Amino acid sequence: MLKRNGEPCERPGVLNLNRGETEAFNEAYEAIQDEIHGLERLKQNVKDMAADPTIFTIPGGPEAGSVLHIPNVPVDRWQICSPLLKLRESQIFLCERSIQGTKEFAVIEKFKSDSPYAQANGNAEVLMAGGDPALLVEQYAAGAQRTLRTMASNLAAKAHKIVWQRYASTSPSRVILAIADRCVAAASLDASQSHQAIRVRGTPRSHCRNSSVSGRFDFFP
Secondary structure, X not given: OOEEXXXXXXXOOOOOOOHHHHXXXXXXXXOOHXXXXXXXXXHHHHHHHHHOHHHHHOOOOOOOOOEEEEOOOOOEEEEEEEEEEEOOOEEXXXXXEXXXXXXXXXXXXXXXXXXXXXXXXXXXXEEEEEOOHHHHHHHHHHHXXXXXXXXXXXXXXXXXXXXXXXXXXXXXXXXXXXXXXXXXHHHOOOHHHOOOOOOOOOOOOOOOOOOOOOOOOOOOO
């Protein structure tokens, strides 16, 4: 039985499953449970950014004032303003610099020096830049929401694969939908979307990096 803090707990979408379906759900869900909890933590951070991006433009945090060097030619130097997200292999910061008296801002990902990405590409990368820090945070949060949904879809696919491998003969369509509903709920900032199922076919794919959101969101804090 699934537990939280040592106590039995029910999962959304499981209440109407029969005993065999519940066993299938529990086995598949336990394979992604830790990642679901990490996804929920990320969702809350992204939700905070989306609700009031201005708060995240206020300088603060232990690394505020530190300088990040971006491995361009010539090297770009940005000063950390405030933290946005902390991931397992990296941190996301709002940074600033002045060019000929004009202040610029950027969302920058700083990687652990021993991470594979840092060793291959350098320990920092600009994800997006602009002149309005609050707008940058808002845009980053919007992109992060899309990434959360992709992560939820990938987690659902991972669990679905387990179900189909072990319970295919039982026609586990309701289990598939229950898992999808749970993954949607973990990623959605909108409570009204919590019961919309993701239809996932095939196996999870690795996340693709884009200009606004880290492709390493799948490394949970």
